[in-house]
Every structure is written in structure tokens, then in C-alpha cells.
Amino acid sequence: MNPPVSEVVAITGTPGTGKTTVAKILRERGYTVLSVNELAEKLDCIVGEDEGCKIVDVERLREKINSVLPNGIVFLEGHLSHLLNPKKVIVLRCNPLELKRRLESKGWSEEKVLENVEAELIDSILVEALELCDEVYEIDTTSLSPEEVANAIEGIVSGENVEKFRPGKIDWIAIVEDYIDELIRH
Numbered sequence: 001m002n003p004p005v006s007e008v009v010a011i012t013g014t015p016g017t018g019k020t021t022v023a024k025i026l027r028e029r030g031y032t033v034l035s036v037n038e039l040a041e042k043l044d045c046i047v048g049e050d051e052g053c054k055i056v057d058v059e060r061l062r063e064k065i066n067s068v069l070p071n072g073i074v075f076l077e078g079h080l081s082h083l084l085n086p087k088k089v090i091v092l093r094c095n096p097l098e099l100k101r102r103l104e105s106k107g108w109s110e111e112k113v114l115e116n117v118e119a120e121l122i123d124s125i126l127v128e129a130l131e132l133c134d135e136v137y138e139i140d141t142t143s144l145s146p147e148e149v150a151n152a153i154e155g156i157v158s159g160e161n162v163e164k165f166r167p168g169k170i171d172w173i174a175i176v177e178d179y180i181d182e183l184i185r186h
């Protein structure tokens with residue numbers, strides 16, 4: 001018999017796309033969901049702080065993480081989770097216009113909002129995930145409630161509803177063309 005193993009599913013995405021919000025719902029539904037930031041603290045992989053965001057030594061965390069992962073499906077939540085050798089990656093996406101509003105309401109600096117809106121606009125995390133992992137999905141969360149995002153994640157993990165979430169269907173630049181100036185004005 002094979003030894004029991006963990007099946008790591010990364011929930012990643014630009015800040016503000018709703019990773020922590022959906023993580024809470026998945027936990028309430030009985031899933032194991034670990035926060036990358038919390039794991040990094042526990043495993044002594046925080047190497048600094050920038051504007052209130054913890055800087056994680058990803059290499060070190062990647063080496064140490066297996067020792068603390070339980071067996072079975074484990075969701076890893078955080079914008080670095082796709083860098084930690086997951087079996088599957090789910091990238092949460094959000095229309096940059098809505099994302100801008102969400103990040104501004106967090107009180108983030110103009111520079112930090114702009115940096116993240118641009119990252120979402122050009123699919124940064126999706127591209128990174130596709131380079132690193134064979135099984136990548138993306139969910140447009142813009143007009144979904146957090147519960148609906150959790151349903152979509154459950155569908156992907158159970159293998160029932162994967163086609164809809166294959167990457168390549170989201171094109172923010174086409175959608176927000178008329179607003180690009182407003183989005184990236186310095």
C-alpha cells in the first residue's frame with residue numbers, strides 16, 4: 001500500500017481577489033486550509049516587512065513545508081501559494097476596476113494599489129502559475145459571492161466542473177479598454 005500523502009491545492013491570486021475570504025468559507029465547510037503567511041511564521045521563514053506585508057523566504061518555506069502538511073487535500077491560501085509545489089493551482093481573478101476599489105478601501109497607498117492593479121491586468125500570477133504547474137484553473141470572482149467562489153473551488157477539486165475554469169478565458173485588457181487611463185494613471 002502507498003503511504004498516505006497530501007494533495008496540495010494552491011489558492012492564489014493578486015491581493016484583493018478574495019483568497020482569505022474564500023479560505024474562511026472552505027474551513028467552515030470542513031476543509032483543511034492553511035495560510036501561507038501563517039505557515040511562514042510558524043516555520044521561521046519571514047525575513048522582513050514591507051508596508052505592513054510580511055516578506056517570505058519562499059525557497060526556505062518550500063524546503064520546510066512538507067514536514068507540516070497533513071494527509072489528504074490541503075488548500076494553501078496566499079499570493080505565494082503557487083510557488084510551493086502544489087498539485088493544482090486555482091487563481092482567483094477580479095476585474096481590475098473592482099480590484100482597484102477593493103484595494104483602495106483597504107487604505108493601501110496609491111503606488112501599491114497601482115502595482116497590484118497592473119499585475120492583475122497583465123495576468124502576472126496566472127502566467128507564473130502556468131510556468132510552474134501542469135494543472136492550473138482560474139475563477140473570475142468579480143460577480144460571484146464568496147460562497148459561489150467556494151462552490152467553484154469545490155467543483156474543481158472534485159473534478160466535476162473543470163472545463164469552465166481552464167485558463168485563457170479571461171481578458172481584462174479587452175474588457176477594461178475604455179478605462180485603462182483611469183486604471184493606471186500615476
Ligand SMILES: Nc1ncnc2c1ncn2[C@@H]1O[C@H](COP(=O)(O)OP(=O)(O)OP(=O)(O)O)[C@@H](O)[C@H]1O
Nearest residue numbers: 014015016017018019020021079102141144145146
Ligand atoms: N467574492 C467577493 N465579492 C465581493 N467582495 C469580496 C469577495 N471576496 C472578497 N471580497 C472583499 O474583498 C476584500 C479583499 O478580500 P480578501 O482579504 O479575502 O483578499 P485576499 O485575496 O486575501 O487579499 P490579500 O492577498 O491582500 O490577503 C475584502 O474586503 C473582502 O470582503
Ligand SMILES: [Mg+2]
Nearest residue numbers: 019020021078
Ligand atoms: Mg489574504
